[in-house]
Amino acid sequence: MITAEWKPIEEMVGYLRGHKKVLVIGCATCVAECAAGGEREVETLAPLLAMAMQNDGNPIEVKSATLERQCEPEFLEAIAEAAAEADAIVSVACGIGMQLVAERYADTSLYPGVNTTSLSIREEPGLWTSRCAACGDCVLGFTFGLCPVARCAKSLQNGPCGGTRTNGMCEINEDTPCIWRLIVERATARGRLEDLTKVRPPKNWSNSPAGGPKRMLREDLRS
Amino acid sequence: MANNSTADFQPQITLLYCRQSLAAEAKPVQGNRSGDGFSARLVLLPCSSKVQLPHLMRLLEQGSDGLQIAACPEKACQHLVGSNRAEKRIARGRELLEQVGMGAERLGLDRGAGLSLDDLMEMAGQRAEAVRALGPNPMKGV
Amino acid sequence: MSLHAGTKLEKVLAAGQFALTTEVGPPRGPDVEEVLKKADILKGMADAYNVTDNQTAVVRMSSIAGSKILLDAGLEPVAQMTCRDRNRIAMQSDLLGASALGLKNILAISGDHQGAGASGKLKGHPGAKGVYDVDSIQLINIIKNMRDEGVQAGGDTLTSKPQFFIGAAWTPLGPPIEFRVLRLAKKVAAGADFIQTQAVYDIKAFAEQMAKAVDMGLTEKTAILPGLIVPRSAGMLNYMNKNVPGVVVPQELIDRMKAASDPQAEGVKVTLELIEQVRELPGVKGVHLQAIEAEELLPEIINQAGLSPRPEV
Numbered sequence A: 001m002i003t004a005e006w007k008p009i010e011e012m013v014g015y016l017r018g019h020k021k022v023l024v025i026g027c028a029t030c031v032a033e034c035a036a037g038g039e040r041e042v043e044t045l046a047p048l049l050a051m052a053m054q055n056d057g058n059p060i061e062v063k064s065a066t067l068e069r070q071c072e073p074e075f076l077e078a079i080a081e082a083a084a085e086a087d088a089i090v091s092v093a094c095g096i097g098m099q100l101v102a103e104r105y106a107d108t109s110l111y112p113g114v115n116t117t118s119l120s121i122r123e124e125p126g127l128w129t130s131r132c133a134a135c136g137d138c139v140l141g142f143t144f145g146l147c148p149v150a151r152c153a154k155s156l157q158n159g160p161c162g163g164t165r166t167n168g169m170c171e172i173n174e175d176t177p178c179i180w181r182l183i184v185e186r187a188t189a190r191g192r193l194e195d196l197t198k199v200r201p202p203k204n205w206s207n208s209p210a211g212g213p214k215r216m217l218r219e220d221l222r223s
Numbered sequence B: 001m002a003n004n005s006t007a008d009f010q011p012q013i014t015l016l017y018c019r020q021s022l023a024a025e026a027k028p029v030q031g032n033r034s035g036d037g038f039s040a041r042l043v044l045l046p047c048s049s050k051v052q053l054p055h056l057m058r059l060l061e062q063g064s065d066g067l068q069i070a071a072c073p074e075k076a077c078q079h080l081v082g083s084n085r086a087e088k089r090i091a092r093g094r095e096l097l098e099q100v101g102m103g104a105e106r107l108g109l110d111r112g113a114g115l116s117l118d119d120l121m122e123m124a125g126q127r128a129e130a131v132r133a134l135g136p137n138p139m140k141g142v
Numbered sequence C: 001m002s003l004h005a006g007t008k009l010e011k012v013l014a015a016g017q018f019a020l021t022t023e024v025g026p027p028r029g030p031d032v033e034e035v036l037k038k039a040d041i042l043k044g045m046a047d048a049y050n051v052t053d054n055q056t057a058v059v060r061m062s063s064i065a066g067s068k069i070l071l072d073a074g075l076e077p078v079a080q081m082t083c084r085d086r087n088r089i090a091m092q093s094d095l096l097g098a099s100a101l102g103l104k105n106i107l108a109i110s111g112d113h114q115g116a117g118a119s120g121k122l123k124g125h126p127g128a129k130g131v132y133d134v135d136s137i138q139l140i141n142i143i144k145n146m147r148d149e150g151v152q153a154g155g156d157t158l159t160s161k162p163q164f165f166i167g168a169a170w171t172p173l174g175p176p177i178e179f180r181v182l183r184l185a186k187k188v189a190a191g192a193d194f195i196q197t198q199a200v201y202d203i204k205a206f207a208e209q210m211a212k213a214v215d216m217g218l219t220e221k222t223a224i225l226p227g228l229i230v231p232r233s234a235g236m237l238n239y240m241n242k243n244v245p246g247v248v249v250p251q252e253l254i255d256r257m258k259a260a261s262d263p264q265a266e267g268v269k270v271t272l273e274l275i276e277q278v279r280e281l282p283g284v285k286g287v288h289l290q291a292i293e294a295e296e297l298l299p300e301i302i303n304q305a306g307l308s309p310r311p312e313v
């Protein structure tokens, strides 16, 4: 799922000064799964923002709604009326959903209530960890299904750096396993450590965000 | 209009209590009671695990001066970890309330078993004391 | 065997002499004098001097500039290059620049993550965007292809071939230990002519890893220089044992330093013993000797180890 986390409320307060009617909107898909922008979070944030703005000396009226999906145009119509009444929208969906809202309701100020951070899984209750960085040149076939782009702090392609801690965790975070240690363990378990001894050439990053905005075109699907 | 002088401030506390924390012989009560220098609205919960942040935040947005949760002792929770979850949620709620300038003390959870109505009122009274220093909820009457 | 770059380090190794390298960290400022001060203490002591590339992700004078200052002062530099701050375009451009300035020993390493700069007393730049376009093994191969084929990573040709003596780092005792020799083999296959290792204190464990490298024929293709850091106190060894990845310090050694009445003198003794011990190991072609914040100890150690004067090649 796409994960996001609340921005500091102080930052949201900064955005909302000068506004009077605020609509807080969430999305019941990824951001609900990562407990940032589902109905529960929207209904927690909306009263909190009302209180924060009151205490800031800039009282606002807050309404809230949680869309089924904020990244599909048809679902955005559900808030048409509320959006027309509001003079600002705070979205706690991912950056994709936010931009669709900003486009559909272009006359209303749109502010992010979250930072969109990663493509992760929920590893345990209350813990989400990265799995993919959308690099556009997937190497999972060489790394026993463990991603060295998103899960290695240095995106190394040829094995672990010298920083792996004695307990096998990554040099930059003692709670994150060195992914290359895990890749080596999985290769060993499969009796295929040999596969990791081939030097992997530099990656082609041109199909990643580094290559510029993605434009994926499928002629066969166009009308 | 809220009275801002601390001396006259009579905190309105909403007390949400777990049915299981009551004494066997005690009759569940709901509704408003007045205590010494504060008033309390008692709300019965089937289990403290039912408290959710949206509900708590709404109560504060609507003007309650403080919220007190009465939960079962750690080992006694009928849903095993229900009251522990509630405790963590309350901790998060307190952090958020601090961030929005309301003050963490407007929300609290305490545990107890075999509680009487007097015990519940005492808990509400303690919350009222903690809230008194913060003054009336600025959302009151908004 | 024809030489790749004909640097002093390469010649010493080619002549079968026991090589000695050490390190000069550039200052956190533009001061040439600072570099020259260290150069003064160390001149003539080693065959080559590593110049670090913003080590621990803290901004310092660039490795290439520091290397050039050393070269002009008569010390042969090993310019370090990390993968953290440059993409393949900047790397190759800087390599051509280094070559133009006469810098021929290059050490390619992954580099400390940009978050590392904030771990000590300094602030560093933890908000910086790390590059990591290519990894150290890919960088080694890029340098080799520039040198041997005269081609860039993208396939374009160079107008002439730069000469480089290519170095790489090795952490022989880091986990996953079963992969460390294989990773060394990848570096050698990619083109590493010489290897400097993470600091070694556990000679027995290091010897086992070396034996595997010898078995795989790696020591025929590359010159391995174990890293030795002069211990100065039991506390320092304890710290490294716990906090520096890949550094394993036997408890006896820590105890010995603790019991010493003059830890500094004991550290010098320990270093001399370590030099003797690694020297005995098949495949070891020299040492990479460091005395962190105590460069003044090095001349004495090098003299007592019989490693001075350095061979004329």
Ligand code: SF4
Binding pocket: A131, A132, A133, A134, A135, A136, A137, A138, A139, A140, A147, A148, A149, A150
């Ligand atoms: S290699 Fe690239 S595409 Fe594949 S999982 Fe990793 S980041 Fe995603």
Ligand code: SF4
Binding pocket: A151, A152, A153, A154, A155, A156, A159, A160, A161, A162, A163, A164, A165, A169, A170, A171, A172, A177, A178, A179, A180, A181
């Ligand atoms: S310790 Fe492992 S995961 Fe962390 S940067 Fe090094 S190789 Fe990558």
